[in-house]
Amino acid sequence: MKDEFEFIDKITPKIKRQANLIVGIGDDAAIYSPTVLKNQVVCVDTMVEGIHFRKNTLTSYQIGRKALAINISDLAAMGATPKFFLVSIAISDKWNEQELEQIYAGMNDLADKYDMDLIGGDTVSSNESLVISVTAIGEVYSDTQLLRSHAQHGDVVFLTGEVGHSAAGLHVLNEKGINGPFTKDEQVWVLAHQEPEPQIKAGQILANLGERFALNDISDGLASEANELAEASQVSILLDESQIPLDSLKIAVDKTQALKWALFGGEDFQLIGSCSEQVFKKVQPLFQNENIHVTRIGTVQDGPVGVELTSDSKREKLEKRGYNHFFK
Amino acid sequence: MKDEFEFIDKITPKIKRQANLIVGIGDDAAIYSPTVLKNQVVCVDTMVEGIHFRKNTLTSYQIGRKALAINISDLAAMGATPKFFLVSIAISDKWNEQELEQIYAGMNDLADKYDMDLIGGDTVSSNESLVISVTAIGEVYSDTQLLRSHAQHGDVVFLTGEVGHSAAGLHVLNEKGINGPFTKDEQVWVLAHQEPEPQIKAGQILANLGERFALNDISDGLASEANELAEASQVSILLDESQIPLDSLKIAVDKTQALKWALFGGEDFQLIGSCSEQVFKKVQPLFQNENIHVTRIGTVQDGPVGVELTSDSKREKLEKRGYNHFFK
Structure with a gap:
């Protein structure tokens, strides 16, 4: 794999889990219609190789799964229903194609459990460590605030x-x-x-x-x-x-x-x-x-x-x- | 500066630019109420030191400003009105407190221009390069799709x-x-x-x-x-x-x-x-x-x-x- 576009194509979801998703990956930004009477809940968390994980503490699959799980946990603490997520990943040449696909497989399995759609992201090179940053979006009824x-x-x-x-x-x-x-x-x-x-x-x-x-x-x-x-x-x-x-x-x-x-x-x-x-x-x-x-x-x-x-x-x-x- | 909590406190906005922001930085996730008849537009972009910038191409202030500008540009391409942003930053010890504050100052000045609120983020250590990832959220009328x-x-x-x-x-x-x-x-x-x-x-x-x-x-x-x-x-x-x-x-x-x-x-x-x-x-x-x-x-x-x-x-x-x- 030598090309950002090829890789993005590979990780772009072929199915849509949320009916109110209008534009997913493939344009400048994603568009979705919010559910009536609900508020939007948003959070972001980042995992850095060598700080939050190493190849001898998590498998590639688990790195992806955990990067999303951390964010879903933040949504849980707000009483929210998970809806969408975006993934920014900075990758060094120490990581091969199969490992990267496994990272996305781990995210996708957890996303499937919670009916979340991957709606955007950025894939860039890093000089050394892998850095994965996930933004998660959920919804809560507008009278709910578990603060x-x-x-x-x-x-x-x-x-x-x-x-x-x-x-x-x-x-x-x-x-x-x-x-x-x-x-x-x-x-x-x-x-x-x-x-x-x-x-x-x-x-x-x-x-x-x-x-x-x-x-x-x-x-x-x-x-x-x-x-x-x-x-x-x-x-x-x-x-x-x-x-x-x-x-x-x-x-x-x-x-x-x-x-x-x-x-x-x-x-x-x-x-x-x-x-x-x-x-x-x-x-x-x-x-x-x-x-x-x-x-x-x-x-x-x-x-x-x-x-x-x-x-x-x-x-x-x-x-x-x-x-x-x-x-x- | 030795402490994540101190730094977060320093960069937490003291004002609210968007009236429909309910919970900003300081809880597990942010909460906002979407504008009636509008869709939500979301994107994320990442800049990596040594790949997208170096200290001799951008000042700290400009790094922050540009990391947000890239995302606002994606919102622009969807015809959206910018509303909120979240910042995930991985920092090595090559960056001092003043530089980090300047990164946030650059973002804040551009956010002020577009009435955007910083509503969340994550600050983590990196081993080497600075990695800054911004998620931006905007709104468009539900019949607008500039695809x-x-x-x-x-x-x-x-x-x-x-x-x-x-x-x-x-x-x-x-x-x-x-x-x-x-x-x-x-x-x-x-x-x-x-x-x-x-x-x-x-x-x-x-x-x-x-x-x-x-x-x-x-x-x-x-x-x-x-x-x-x-x-x-x-x-x-x-x-x-x-x-x-x-x-x-x-x-x-x-x-x-x-x-x-x-x-x-x-x-x-x-x-x-x-x-x-x-x-x-x-x-x-x-x-x-x-x-x-x-x-x-x-x-x-x-x-x-x-x-x-x-x-x-x-x-x-x-x-x-x-x-x-x-x-x-």
Whole structure:
């Protein structure tokens, strides 16, 4: 493959999943008609080779899949329905045609699951690392706003799924390489790192309730994201260490290490949120019906803006430090 | 500056230019309400250090400005009104805080001109080159489609402004460096390369006419973009060499060189289009009123799909080759 045009032709979708897409790839820009009574939700996230992944932590297919999953997770945290995405990719000559096609195959499989159309992009050369940047577009009903700033005194703080698995998976990949061999526990963690599942269904259930929710996805670690909620809402959050769902991690590794991964690891793509006690009682059976695991991990309390972590023996301030990609 | 959060805080807009923006930077994704009876127009373009610019061809301010201008030019080619943009930037430690702020200052000044809001982004580290990827969002009335595929037999082929200046400017910058000294002509070309003006007004005038237009922006060179129109519309385009507006280029440099820059140089961000003779007569006075230069450079004719260039002495096929960023 020597030509940008040939490659674009190869990755241009042959089918249209969204009926309101008017012009997809092939013109200066894409055109779509927004759904009546819905607002548009847009986000962008970038993965850089050597920073966010290496060839020995993710396969090409997984790089593509994860680049889209990160963005779908942001849409989930807004309660949005995914619709479209655009992909900008800067490629060095260390990557061959088959690998590039696999990157797009990984994106396409996840896009298929969520009925998303690839509607635009840019393919350019890079001197060294592969850089992949995905823009995702979704829609929410115009009265829906699941914002970080919505936490209020007295709220239940809840978490979907388990946290720390992605960081544990990365640790194992760094130790053993991409081909393992892995124990059964390790396989779970490695898959959580390589092929995270965004919590779209959970976000939509909360959006459909039409109640006040604060919501955030766990991309930078539980500690960091809980602090984001606290700061945006100007509240104090108290997390109960014993309630943080470490499950398989707690048994397989040292508890301190498990807690460190859960609090500071990041890339779990679960949702942390808060709502009133009364609303939380409505959420639990709805999540149970869909097999979505949800845990009450804390409360919004009196006190200065920030996050505290409490256990049997101590109560301490939980700092924001976590997955900070920048300048490290 | 050591922290992603601090930097994001610094570049987060303190004002809102679009009234229908609901949630800007600061949550998992942005939310806006689309304008009634309008469609959404979305595009993304990426600039890579060492490929699309170097510190000795663009200042930091100009890098930011141009990264947004490229995208506004794509919106222009769809007849859209710019609304929002998102910026993903991968930064190596070769770039300091002041330079990064200048990149955002350049974007902000152009955004101010077009009333665009910065509504999201991602800031990550890169190992070596700076990579900046901008997603732009605009709106058009739902009956407007200025597509590449709309050229028809008998159409006038027209061009806004002049072409070749950006390539001439890059040539001069490569020869003399960013500080010159430049002749008066060279100053014009260098500025055309460093601070291109997207043709938003021209696109909107065409959109408001409600007529059939084929339209494309000249980002990859006149030859390449004329071929895009011909292929998308499945027509034959005949360009008249003597009509291509080379102006100051033709006088200052060898005519063959001037024509080469015009046809294959790229990054001029003018618009090439086609419409019926009758509609073109309506376009001319409207463009004149707004001081937009427009030239009839060819016709859509009988013949095989592609582009031909004619002059006094010859008539030859004009190949697509031009600015192909990929794998070169």
